[in-house]
Amino acid sequence: MTAALELLEAESLAFIRDLIRIESVNTGVAETIGDGETRAARFVADRLAEVGLEPELVESKPGRGSVVARLAGSDPSRGALVVHAHLDVVPVEGQEWTTPPFGAEIHDGWLYGRGAVDMKNFAGTILAIARHFRREGIVPERDLIFAFFADEEAGGVWGARWLVENRPELFAGATEAISEVGGFSVPIEGDRRAYLVATGEKGVAWATLTTRGRPGHGSRPTADNSVVRLGRAVAAVGDHRFPIVRSRSLEGFLDRFGRERGVDLTDLDDDELDARVAELGVVAPLIGSGLRQTISPTVLSAGSKTNVIPAEASAALDVRMIPGSEGEISAALQGIVGDDVAVDWVSWIPPIESPADSPLLDVLADAIGAEDPDGVVVPYLLPASTDNKHLARLGIAGYGFVPLRVPQGFDVFAQFHTSDERIPVDALAFSARVTERILRRA
Known part of the structure; x- marks a missing residue:
């Protein structure tokens, strides 16, 4: 592995842990939310600015911060790709945790903390990739719009929905988007794995x-x-x-x-x-x-x-x-x-459904195959809801794909909103490598 990729993996893990430690809890009740989302957004914006990107931090209301930054691609005629994550997390009250929920502690190769799966893992990963591209002079094939949203856990009213309604120019030219929920491995037979993509x-x-x-x-x-x-x-x-x-x-x-x-x-x-x-x-x-x-x-x-x-x-x-x-x-x-x-x-x-024959899915499959030659990408219908629904109002086709290779019996979806939310550290390194390939070639 090159030194650049080693730094990418290290920064990705470090940023995920830093973001978990920022208590950006979204209770859904305005007077109890505080400024955690803006503090997380400011952390992201500062890290992007360090490498010469020009992030825009937008507060829909005090404390409800989101960040958007664009990285130019080599072919401006192609539609831009929005790669997004949300910075808010659900509360931990009433749950029994064996580790501090905002401690981002690592035990026996597992990272614990609120947001380890939903979804500060991807926020930290795409933040690290944006920096990696700038440091290494990597120009993706299409414009990349890195978006870090507030308020997803309460419907995106003050996050993605607000930006779509009030700042649509931030997503100008975008045709597709990648975010949660998908990309994690599930067993097929024996040691073979499928990686689900929410179409x-x-x-x-x-x-x-x-x-x-x-x-x-x-x-x-x-x-x-x-x-x-x-x-x-x-x-x-x-x-x-x-x-x-x-x-x-x-x-x-x-x-x-x-x-x-x-x-x-x-x-x-x-x-x-x-x-x-x-x-x-x-x-x-x-x-x-x-x-x-x-x-x-x-x-x-x-x-x-x-x-x-x-x-x-x-x-x-x-x-x-x-x-x-x-x-x-x-x-x-x-x-x-x-x-x-x-x-x-x-x-x-309303529900959304994106084309399953998009060339983007071929890129996902190739990126998975580079790390897991027997892995296959399989479409599915997500029974829940993500910020892709708001972007769909701008004609942006959304896909759920956060690549994670996990142990065969580990249920990633069961980690959402639960106590002792956790993810294997090596799955996060896998996610950084695969996502870097996807964004470089998408």
């Missing part, structure tokens, strides 16, 4: 169910108790199972992953496919969550006193929609709960 993301919406009835004293039950009516509606939602929707991203996964395993996953009915996906081991929960639309009741509200039957009861729902089927979910939900239950849609972010 689509489920949409996310929040809805509220409201039931009304006759209020009264708890000693005199009413036939139209709002709480009982709400309970029936919530139970109906919980019991409902939507049919499988074969999105392009799901079909791509079934075709490629099945071929690599030597089985046909494409021509199965819903029950057969559910059974086959359940057999996929560590990747089963992730793929299974992308098979169908889902509605999860999450918050119930009713009454204020035990001996008073309330006039109104409500439930909050988390709704996730498959690309191409989002138009059906509203009528479906009303049909599930019945006409006597009011359904109000609180927020709505």
Whole structure:
């Protein structure tokens, strides 16, 4: 390995640890957030400026800092690539950690800390790569826009969404983007690995169910108790199972992953496919969550006193929609709960799906193959949401790919938002090398 790559790996790990130690916690409640995101953004901007880049630090409001910097490529006629990470992390309160969550400690080859996976690992990596390119005089094939966003963990309102709405010129000419969630290895068979790339993301919406009835004293039950009516509606939602929707991203996964395993996953009915996906081991929960639309009741509200039957009861729902089927979910939900239950849609972010035949995916595969000759890149549908959805409003096709080669039984996705969040240090070195190849050739 060259001295330049050794420095890249060392800086990448150092920056990841430095960023973890900056407590940029996003509680989702404005008055409790503080200035952690801006402190992290200032750290990034200072490191970029040290090598002659001209980063722009933008605060959508005090303390909510994001950074954007552009590195010119050799072919200005090609669309720019946005490579982005978010600087905020979720809280740690109520979790039991065996190491300090913001200590960035390394134990037995594992880095522990909030953000080790989600996603200060990638923020530190792309920061180190930007510096590496400048130091070594490396000119990528297309313009690279390095973006470090605030507020992803609360929907990107004061981060990516704000920049897209208020500073779209920062992304001028961009056609594609790379960020979370994907790139981590999952077992195929034996020692072979697949590296998932998110070519689509489920949409996310929040809805509220409201039931009304006759209020009264708890000693005199009413036939139209709002709480009982709400309970029936919530139970109906919980019991409902939507049919499988074969999105392009799901079909791509079934075709490629099945071929690599030597089985046909494409021509199965819903029950057969559910059974086959359940057999996929560590990747089963992730793929299974992308098979169908889902509605999860999450918050119930009713009454204020035990001996008073309330006039109104409500439930909050988390709704996730498959690309191409989002138009059906509203009528479906009303049909599930019945006409006597009011359904109000609180927020709505549509799903996205990017072309799986983009030459960018060939670049991802080549970069993986240089480090893991038996590794294959496989598309899939992310059941969650990322800042790629906001960039999509500018016509930017987003892909989730943070390359990480991890031990066969290690579930990277399970590290998101959990206690003792951790990642192998050697996986971070792998990530730096592979991502450097991707950005050089993309």
